[in-house]
Amino acid sequence: MKILDISKKIRERDKLAAALLTVFFVLQIIPILYLGRFNHPTSDDFKYGAYSHTAWQETGSLAAVMKAAAKGVAEDYRTWQGSYSALFLMRLEPTVFGEEYYSLVPWIMLGMLTAGTLYFVRTLCKVVLRSDTLHYISISMLILSLCVQFSPVASEQFFWYNSSVYYNAFHALFLFYVGWLIRFGYEGKKRYIICMALGGLWLGGGNYVTALLLVVTQATALGILWYAKRKREFGIALLLWVEFLACFAFSAAAPGNAVRGAEIAGYGAISSIVRSLLQGVRYYMAWIDKWWLMAALLMMPMMFMLIRKTSFSFHFPVLVLLYLYGVFSAMSCPTFYSLGSTGPGRIINIIYDSFLLISYVQLFYLLGYICRKWEEAIPEEERQKERLKNLFRMLYNGAVITLCSILLLSGNILDVTTVTACKVWFGGKGKQYDLEYRQRLAVMEDDTITDVVFDPYTVEPALVFIADGTEDPEFVNNREWADFYGKNSLVIRARE
Numbered sequence: 001m002k003i004l005d006i007s008k009k010i011r012e013r014d015k016l017a018a019a020l021l022t023v024f025f026v027l028q029i030i031p032i033l034y035l036g037r038f039n040h041p042t043s044d045d046f047k048y049g050a051y052s053h054t055a056w057q058e059t060g061s062l063a064a065v066m067k068a069a070a071k072g073v074a075e076d077y078r079t080w081q082g083s084y085s086a087l088f089l090m091r092l093e094p095t096v097f098g099e100e101y102y103s104l105v106p107w108i109m110l111g112m113l114t115a116g117t118l119y120f121v122r123t124l125c126k127v128v129l130r131s132d133t134l135h136y137i138s139i140s141m142l143i144l145s146l147c148v149q150f151s152p153v154a155s156e157q158f159f160w161y162n163s164s165v166y167y168n169a170f171h172a173l174f175l176f177y178v179g180w181l182i183r184f185g186y187e188g189k190k191r192y193i194i195c196m197a198l199g200g201l202w203l204g205g206g207n208y209v210t211a212l213l214l215v216v217t218q219a220t221a222l223g224i225l226w227y228a229k230r231k232r233e234f235g236i237a238l239l240l241w242v243e244f245l246a247c248f249a250f251s252a253a254a255p256g257n258a259v260r261g262a263e264i265a266g267y268g269a270i271s272s273i274v275r276s277l278l279q280g281v282r283y284y285m286a287w288i289d290k291w292w293l294m295a296a297l298l299m300m301p302m303m304f305m306l307i308r309k310t311s312f313s314f315h316f317p318v319l320v321l322l323y324l325y326g327v328f329s330a331m332s333c334p335t336f337y338s339l340g341s342t343g344p345g346r347i348i349n350i351i352y353d354s355f356l357l358i359s360y361v362q363l364f365y366l367l368g369y370i371c372r373k374w375e376e377a378i379p380e381e382e383r384q385k386e387r388l389k390n391l392f393r394m395l396y397n398g399a400v401i402t403l404c405s406i407l408l409l410s411g412n413i414l415d416v417t418t419v420t421a422c423k424v425w426f427g428g429k430g431k432q433y434d435l436e437y438r439q440r441l442a443v444m445e446d447d448t449i450t451d452v453v454f455d456p457y458t459v460e461p462a463l464v465f466i467a468d469g470t471e472d473p474e475f476v477n478n479r480e481w482a483d484f485y486g487k488n489s490l491v492i493r494a495r496e
Contacts, residue, residue: 014133014138017134017138021138022137022141025141025144025148028148028149028418029148029418031418031421031422032148032154032158032417033106034421035106035421035430036103036104036105038424038431038434038464039105040102041093041094041095041099041102041161042468042477043160043466043477044162045160045162046480046481046484047476047483048072048091049091049092049096050072050480050484051069051071052072052091052096053095056096056097069091070088073087073088073091077255077256079255079256081256081257082251082254082256082257083166083205083207083208084251085201085202085204085206086207088205089169090162099441105164106158109158109165109168110148110158112169112173113147113168113171113172114140115176116171116172116175117144117147117175119176120175120178120179121140121143121357122137122140123179123182123183124361127182127186129309129310130309130310130311131309133302133305135305138302139299139360142298143295143356143360145295146292146295147356148418149416149418150291150417151349151352152345152352153346154417155462155464155466156344156345156346159464159466160346160466163346164346166207166346167207167209167347167349167350168349168350170203171350173206174210174213174214176199177195177200177203177214178217180192180195180196180199181218182221184233184236184237185221188232188233193236196240197240200244201243203244204244204246204247204250208338209347211251212331212334213330213354215244215248216330218240218241220323220327222234222237266336266338266339267337267340272333273333275332275336276329276331276333277326277329279336280325283328283355284355284359287352292356296360296363299360303363304367304371307364307368307371308371310368312368314371317365320362320365321365321366324361324362324365325358327358328358331350331354332351335347420462421463423462429459430461432459432461433461433465436457436458436459437457444485445485447486449487450488451487451488452490453490453491454469454490454491454492454493455492456494456495469481469491471491471494473489473491478492
C-alpha cells in the first residue's frame with residue numbers, strides 16, 4: 001500500500017509539473033501569436049507567390065493554384081535552386097488565397113515547432129527509455145521556451161513565411177522523421193515505413209542543412225540496426241535511406257543550383273568540414289549560458305528519475321558525446337561549402353534549436369553514465385544514501401536560487417522574444433505598421449493605378465517588419481511586389 005501511495009504521489013507531481021510548464025509556455029507565446037494580426041507578406045513572399053496568386057484570382061480553383069505552383073517549381077529548378085518541396089510550399093504562401101491569412105504564419109510555425117519537439121522528446125522518453133511519466137512534456141516545454149525566447153532571428157523563424165517554411169517547418173518535419181525512425185527500430189511497425197517514405201520524399205527537397213543532418217542520422221540508425229542484428233529493420237531502413245539520398249541528389253543536381261552557385265564563392269569540402277567543427281565550438285561557448293544552465297537545473301531531477309527507471313547502460317560516454325558534437329557541427333557544412341559563411345539568421349535559428357536538443361541529450365547521457373558509476377561505487381547503507389541525498393538537495397537548491405537571482409538581476413531578460421512582442425503590441429508600433437500597410441494595400445488593389453509610389457513606413461516594429469522596397473523600381477523586391485499585384489512599377493521614396 002505504501003508503494004502504491006508513493007507511486008501515486010510521483011504521478012501527481014509529474015502531472016503538476018507538466019501542467020505548470022505547459023501553462024508557462026502558452027503564456028509566453030500569447031503575445032507572439034497576437035502579433036500575427038500585424039503580420040504581412042514581404043520580399044520573396046511576393047516572388048514565389050505570384051503565379052499561384054494570379055491563378056487563384058483568375059479561377060478561384062485550388063487545382064489551378066497547385067498547377068501554377070508546380071510550374072513555378074519547375075522554372076526555379078532550371079534557373080535558381082532545386083529544393084522542390086520547399087519551393088512548392090513557398091508558392092502556396094497564405095497571401096495567395098487572401099491577405100488576411102498571412103496572420104496565421106506565427107500560429108503555423110510555432111505549432112509545427114511545438115508538435116515536432118513534443119513528438120521527438122516523447123519518443124525518446126516513452127520508446128527508448130520506456131518511461132511512463134509525463135516528463136517528456138515538461139522537458140519539451142523547457143526546450144521550446146528557449147527556442148522561442150532566444151531564437152537568433154525570431155522574425156525569420158515565426159513571422160516571415162518564405163523563411164520560416166524553408167527552415168523552421170522542415171526542421172519540425174525532421175524531428176517527426178527521427179521519431180518515426182526510432183519507433184520503427186524499436187517496434188518495426190509498417191505505418192512508420194509509410195511515414196518515412198513520404199517524409200523522405202519531402203525532406204529530400206528541403207533545405208540542405210536539415211537534409212545533411214538527416215543523412216547522418218539515417219547512417220547512424222543503420223549502424224545501430226546492423227550492430228543489433230535487426231536484419232529486417234536494417235534492410236527497410238537502408239531502402240529508405242537510398243530513397244532519401246535519391247531525392248536529395250535530385251535536388252542538389254538542379255541546373256539552377258549551378259546558376260546560383262556561380263554568384264557566391266564557398267569553401268572546399270575539407271575546409272568546410274574543419275570550419276564546421278570549429279564553428280561548433282563557438283556555438284557551444286555562446287549558447288551554453290545562464291539560461292541554458294537554468295533549464296538544465298530544472299530538467300535534472302526529471303533526468304535523474306528517467307535514468308533511475310531505465311535499464312540503459314550509458315557506455316562509452318566520451319565517444320557518444322563527441323559523436324553527437326560531430327553531428328551537430330555537420331549542420332554548418334552546407335553553408336560554409338555553398339556560401340562561405342555560417343549563413344543568414346534563418347539558418348542559425350534551426351541550428352540553435354538542434355543545439356538545444358543535442359546538448360541536453362548529451363547532458364542526459366553524461367548524467368546517466370555518472371549515475372551508473374555512482375551506483376557501483378556507493379555502499380548500500382541507507383544512512384549513507386540519505387546523507388548523500390540531503391547533500392545533493394542542498395547543493396541543487398542553492399544552485400537554482402543563485403541562478404534565478406542572477407537571471408532576474410540581468411538586463412537581457414528585456415530582449416527575449418515575448419518581451420519584444422509585448423513592446424510592439426502595447427507600444428502601438430504594430431498597430432501603426434498594420435495601418436500603413438493596409439493603406440498601401442488599398443493602392444495596390446486599385447486597378448486604376450499602374451505605377452505606384454509610396455512613402456517609407458514611419459515605424460519598423462521588431463518581429464513583424466522584415467524589409468521594404470527601395471527608390472529603385474528595378475530593385476528585385478520592388479519588381480516582385482509590383483508583379484504580384486499586376487503593377488508596372490513600384491517605388492519607395494527615400495527618407496528625408
